[in-house]
Amino acid sequence: MIREASVAGGKAGYTESSPELEQWLARHIAQGFAADALVLSMLRSGYDDAFARRCVAAAFAQGTEAAVSARPAQPQAETAASSTPAVYAADGGDRRVPVLFRLASPQVQLFQQLLSDDECDALVALSRGRLARSPVVNPDTGDENLIDARTSMGAMFQVAEHALIARIEARIAAVTGVPAEHGEGLQILNYKPGGEYQPHFDYFNPQRPGEARQLSVGGQRIATLVIYLNSPEAGGATAFPRVGLEVAPVKGNAVYFSYLLPDGTLDDRTLHAGLPVAAGEKWIATKWLRERPYRSAA
Numbered sequence: 052m053i054r055e056a057s058v059a060g061g062k063a064g065y066t067e068s069s070p071e072l073e074q075w076l077a078r079h080i081a082q083g084f085a086a087d088a089l090v091l092s093m094l095r096s097g098y099d100d101a102f103a104r105r106c107v108a109a110a111f112a113q114g115t116e117a118a119v120s121a122r123p124a125q126p127q128a129e130t131a132a133s134s135t136p137a138v139y140a141a142d143g144g145d146r147r148v149p150v151l152f153r154l155a156s157p158q159v160q161l162f163q164q165l166l167s168d169d170e171c172d173a174l175v176a177l178s179r180g181r182l183a184r185s186p187v188v189n190p191d192t193g194d195e196n197l198i199d200a201r202t203s204m205g206a207m208f209q210v211a212e213h214a215l216i217a218r219i220e221a222r223i224a225a226v227t228g229v230p231a232e233h234g235e236g237l238q239i240l241n242y243k244p245g246g247e248y249q250p251h252f253d254y255f256n257p258q259r260p261g262e263a264r265q266l267s268v269g270g271q272r273i274a275t276l277v278i279y280l281n282s283p284e285a286g287g288a289t290a291f292p293r294v295g296l297e298v299a300p301v302k303g304n305a306v307y308f309s310y311l312l313p314d315g316t317l318d319d320r321t322l323h324a325g326l327p328v329a330a331g332e333k334w335i336a337t338k339w340l341r342e343r344p345y346r347s348a349a
């Protein structure tokens with residue numbers, strides 16, 4: 052979240068507003084976060100309950116006014132870019148996380164060292180025992196299939212399955228503002244040389260019966276966080292071809308992109324790919340976030 056909040060962390064009942072707080076609220080409202088999620092985030096950062104509710108309500112009211120007055124004048128991308136605050140650090144709860152870049156439209160951010168080297172190594176070690184070829188949801192049937200467009204091995208962890216995973220999930224909630232309960236289980240992926248994930252969207256297409264089935268628990272996916280657990284020797288960037296962006300896979304860093312637009316539609320500029328690994332291997336942990344609390348149907 053914001054620096055002021057992290058300074059106040061631990062002190063109950065923090066009641067001082069700041070430009071950073073207002074900007075943080077405006078940005079998360081623009082990203083489509085619900086009022087409850089924002090209040091929860093503020094409480095976790097030590098803000099007073101009544102104060103947090105008042106701030107969030109005021110920010111929503113202001114957001115509505117701003118959206119109405121800005122709409123005829125400017126296309127949305129320009130509005131988002133000009134109102135994006137210059138905040139370069141996120142409160143990771145137990146650590147301060149620098150934000151290396153922030154793209155306003157589509158919403159993409161790069162967190163530096165979200166995980167320490169030791170945490171990355173521990174996640175890889177935990178998942179080695181349960182790697183299997185990564186499936187993809189079949190859009191027609193909803194079944195999970197193996198396809199050539201996704202050549203990686205994966206391991207799934209239940210939410211909070213392990214103390215390390217719970218700690219990482221709390222940190223993810225702190226930097227994204229999306230409550231941990233909205234997260235699917237962390238997925239660890241391992242790509243060998245040549246391994247890739249061809250361009251795709253992470254959200255489900257409700258028109259396809261198999262994908263619609265995925266919406267029944269937790270609703271739509273709204274955002275993705277990809278954490279790099281190692282630095283491949285060559286290749287393996289995460290690419291966003293519709294905006295010409297490639298994010299280098301650097302151990303501990305994490306790329307976050309959210310696709311729920313304020314009008315409720317999904318941002319198809321978040322089309323993305325895991326480019327082929329040219330040398331060495333690539334390990335990532337992916338966290339998909341839902342619009343509502345998520346529990347695996349299984």
Ligand SMILES: O=C(O)CCC(=O)C(=O)O
Pocket residue numbers: 248253275277287288289290323324325326335337
């Ligand atoms: O491998 C990557 O960089 C992207 C992974 C990805 O798109 C996913 O796990 O949904």
Ligand SMILES: [Fe+2]
Pocket residue numbers: 251252253275323
């Ligand atoms: Fe993806």
